[in-house]
Amino acid sequence: MNVSLITSKFRTCFRCTRSVRLSAKVESAQPATKKLKRFYKEVSIQKTDLNNSASKNDDMYHHFNVFLDKRCLKTPGGKQLNVQNESLAMSIANEWLSQKEFIAPTSMHFTSLINTCIDNPLQLKTADIVSHLVERLESDTIMSLEIENGELMQVQLSSLRPIFTWVNQQWGSNLHPSRELIVSVSETCKQRCTDYLNKFSFDTLIGLKFASDSLKSVLLTVAAFEQQIDCESAVKLSVLEEDFQIAKWGNVEWAHDMSRLDTLSRFSSAILFATFSSEVHNVFK
The missing domain is CATH 3.30.2180.10 (ATP12-like)
Incomplete structure (x- = not known):
């Protein structure tokens, strides 16, 4: 074909x-660094x-x-x-x-x-990837609030509230962004996340891991994977503080645009890869 x-x-x-x-x-x-001509x-x-x-x-x-x-x-x-x-x-x-x-x-x-x-160059197992993703919950980029800037904190709270509301409804958990420097996630929440991730194949988990590493956010990755938000919105939510500062102090267009599109490319590809890997096989008509 x-x-x-x-x-x-x-x-x-x-x-x-x-x-x-x-x-x-x-x-x-x-x-x-090294060019390979199309052959x-x-x-x-x-x-x-x-x-x-x-x-x-x-x-x-x-x-x-x-x-x-x-x-x-x-x-x-x-x-x-x-x-x-x-x-x-x-x-x-x-x-x-x-x-x-x-x-x-x-x-x-x-x-x-x-x-x-x-x-599988690192010889990973499904349990290894699940453990990695669950451990990343406490360092998730949307779990920490900027408490020293009240205006920014309100932007974070209002923008991220729908994500936490949806995740908690799906997992039966009680996750919420923290005002503390060190974020702590309960063992119950970790177990709910583990149960959710254990449903997926090795290939799907590789896609989810790559996506979450791109945004430094497991929660935004899950929301995008479950089509609660689109990929562009997920990327924007992962850089709320950066966009807040840009709105206040201005933007170096070429630098920020290149970085943002690179992140979007990696994240979108990983979400699509995870989606395709989780589907029942399609055959040619």
């Missing part, structure tokens, strides 16, 4: 895909049956491969890049298709994430 019109087949949030396309312009402008002309996707005796209608017996010309894409570890979801395969293929004269690996977040899942 040729992927020249790949974006039109995405089955996901328009705002997320728009964020990825918009921020890709910034990625392509960043210099590379292929066409990008395509093929569906592979894992078991010839399996039902043709059973998606659990299919995976998708991305081909550069006639060569199947492999991970840095030399493993064949098998993708369980059609939309994710198209996202990866689109990254390779959009490369110009030289390949820019830093702009290929979907490819990097699937490589991490398949090669």
